[in-house]
Amino acid sequence: xxSAISINKxxxxxxVEVTQIDESQLPEGNVTIDVDYSTLNYKDGLAITGSxxxxxxxxxxxxxxxxxxxxxxxxxxxxxxDRVVLNGxxxxxxxxxxxxxxxxxxxDWLVALPEAxxxxxxxxxxxxxxxxxxxxxxxxxxGVRADQGEILVTGATGxxxxxxxxxxxxxxxxxxxxxxxxxxxxxxxxxxxxDIILRSELSEKGKPLQKExxxxxxxxxxxxxxxxxxxxxxxxxxxxxCGLAQGxxxxxxxxxFILRGVSLLGVDSVMAPIELRQAxxxxxxxxxxxxxxxxxxxxxxxSEAIPAAKDLLEGKIRxxxxxxxxx
Ligand code: NDP
Numbered sequence: 092x093x094s095a096i097s098i099n100k101x102x103x104x105x106x107v108e109v110t111q112i113d114e115s116q117l118p119e120g121n122v123t124i125d126v127d128y129s130t131l132n133y134k135d136g137l138a139i140t141g142s143x144x145x146x147x148x149x150x151x152x153x154x155x156x157x158x159x160x161x162x163x164x165x166x167x168x169x170x171x172x173d174r175v176v177l178n179g180x181x182x183x184x185x186x187x188x189x190x191x192x193x194x195x196x197x198x199d200w201l202v203a204l205p206e207a208x209x210x211x212x213x214x215x216x217x218x219x220x221x222x223x224x225x226x227x228x229x230x231x232x233x234g235v236r237a238d239q240g241e242i243l244v245t246g247a248t249g250x251x252x253x254x255x256x257x258x259x260x261x262x263x264x265x266x267x268x269x270x271x272x273x274x275x276x277x278x279x280x281x282x283x284x285x286d287i288i289l290r291s292e293l294s295e296k297g298k299p300l301q302k303e304x305x306x307x308x309x310x311x312x313x314x315x316x317x318x319x320x321x322x323x324x325x326x327x328x329x330x331x332x333c334g335l336a337q338g339x340x341x342x343x344x345x346x347x348f349i350l351r352g353v354s355l356l357g358v359d360s361v362m363a364p365i366e367l368r369q370a371x372x373x374x375x376x377x378x379x380x381x382x383x384x385x386x387x388x389x390x391x392x393x394s395e396a397i398p399a400a401k402d403l404l405e406g407k408i409r410x411x412x413x414x415x416x417x418x
Pocket of ligand 1: 133218219222245246247248249250251252269270271272290294311312316333334335336337338358359360361
């Protein structure tokens, strides 16, 4: 038997509890994992509170991220004792996830945990950090170089934004962080931002083409912010879009794309191919200071994750939440 958060649904509605599950009930999969840590992402908050139909079948064990040790494997790439990390692939939505002491899943979904990190540190990074790394890789794969000018990061104090600022600065880029939290300027500078601009400078409707400033952009905000970021991107510059914190709309014109050759590239972490995942985790291992990660996130237990999900959706949590599934 092992402990897990279980989400159930019946005529009376959705219920969530920490429960004991027999190992024989684990879903299909060729790798079984003893989970060390998971984390609470926005999507996990939606799943646990039931405030959005994220969960596609019941009962469901939520948790889109996990880090742990392989206990059994019939997959060619993995053997007992291997340390692994998992992000996305619909885990915690359509397949039982990481908020559990055990997980069984498809070995094709796993990435070897970089030597640089403990399981706890990998979960301080979680999908937010991994997505930020995918965005940085996207900019660089499309030719953005440090000598071309400033890189804009929007939603900078958020999970994705914070890791994007840190990774870009460590890679030698000059980073401008856009934030709604003026009071967090010192935090953003400590991560490596050279300059801070206010979120309000980007969040309202603007001209289709504006003064060229950014060589590249990492945007986790969408809506007018993304539109204005494209309108301010230099000739030939690249914009990586991964989020919708302001909104999913994109009320833009084609002008930056057809007159300045700006490229707008989408970044998805959930179904990203394994090669991109491996490259992203390699970047995280190379550029992040593992010691810093221990202070970025607060640690909670499995049962504390249930009330924390509501707080997370209400914006009451600062930084990241790591879940010790064995507590
Ligand atoms: P967070 O909630 O940690 O951060 C979002 C940040 O966006 C906030 O901290 C805030 O930063 C800014 N923000 C919030 N509301 C607004 C608003 N109304 N207008 C402008 N800016 C706002 O979320 P994450 O960093 O974890 O995720 C960011 C986005 O990326 C989300 O939309 C998420 O769904 C998406 N995402 C997408 C993934 C993918 O695979 N494509 C994977 C992971 C996340 P500040 O105060 O500094 O401005």
